[in-house]
Amino acid sequence: NLYTGASLALEGRFAELHDPAMQLARERQIFPQLPAVVPFVRPGVYAAILAPLALLPYNMAFAVWIALQCALLLVCWLWGWRRFGPDALVFAALFLPAPLGIASGQDCVMLLAIFIAAFVLAERDRPFLSGAVLALLLWKFHLVLLWPVALLAQKRWRMLAGFGVAATAGVTACVALGGWGVVK
Numbered sequence: 088n089l090y091t092g093a094s095l096a097l098e099g100r101f102a103e104l105h106d107p108a109m110q111l112a113r114e115r116q117i118f119p120q121l122p123a124v125v126p127f128v129r130p131g132v133y134a135a136i137l138a139p140l141a142l143l144p145y146n147m148a149f150a151v152w153i154a155l156q157c158a159l160l161l162v163c164w165l166w167g168w169r170r171f172g173p174d175a176l177v178f179a180a181l182f183l184p185a186p187l188g189i190a191s192g193q194d195c196v197m198l199l200a201i202f203i204a205a206f207v208l209a210e211r212d213r214p215f216l217s218g219a220v221l222a223l224l225l226w227k228f229h230l231v232l233l234w235p236v237a238l239l240a241q242k243r244w245r246m247l248a249g250f251g252v253a254a255t256a257g258v259t260a261c262v263a264l265g266g267w268g269v270v271k
Contacts, residue, residue, distance in 0.1 A: 089192070090117070090148055092127035094141035096134035104131055117145050130261040133226045149192060156189045160196045166203055198224060209246065218249025225257055 091113045095104050103109040104127065111124040127134065140148040163185075167175035188195035201223050208217035218238065224231045238247040 088114070088125040088127045089129075089137055089152070089194070090141060090145055091125075092129060092134035093137035093139075093148075095127075096131065097138040097141040101131045101134070104134055129226050130257075132257065132260050152192065153189060156194070156196045159200055160185055160189065163196065163199050163203055166207075198227065198230070214243060214245035215249035215252075218243075218246035218251075219253035220249075221246075222250045222253035222257060225254055 088110070091110050092104060094113060095101070095109070100109075107124050107126060110127055111121070114121050114125060140152060143151060164175070164179050167179060171178070185196050185199055201220060205217045205220040208214075208220060221231070221234055224234075235247060235250060238250065
């Protein structure tokens with residue numbers, strides 16, 4: 088589904104990005120025996136970011152995607168080691184979603200990296216930028232719904248402002264590209 092979104096974005100077909108019939112037709116070009124659509128539900132901006140992968144044949148793009156996710160996970164683990172010491176190894180070993188997500192071609196390691204970046208920026212007293220980075224998580228908005236509430240409850244006004252500004256810019260870009268990711 089990510090490759091489907093990337094390939095449609097590469098062709099500039101953002102208006103058709105969330106059309107199940109279009110997605111199924113594209114997916115069957117890769118896997119003719121596919122019984123049903125595996126929908127691309129991310130925003131158009133996310134598809135645009137993934138578009139360079141569609142310049143490669145599917146199998147090569149998948150290998151590059153997995154390699155990028157593995158490298159990003161190693162960077163996250165290295166940061167955890169430097170920040171928390173040897174205990175980070177135990178936490179990494181116990182947290183299976185990241186390696187399982189990689190194994191199934193998902194993008195959960197990118198979420199982890201964004202959370203780490205927001206954490207580091209908050210630690211460095213850069214709350215506005217930290218909030219703006221948190222807004223990048225809106226491509227999986229169901230995981231971010233309570234962040235603004237938590238920021239509000241903790242009176243982290245500058246972080247909330249950064250989140251709001253970046254979220255508004257992101258939603259505006261998504262609307263301009265044909266929607267947020269709602270399957271038609």
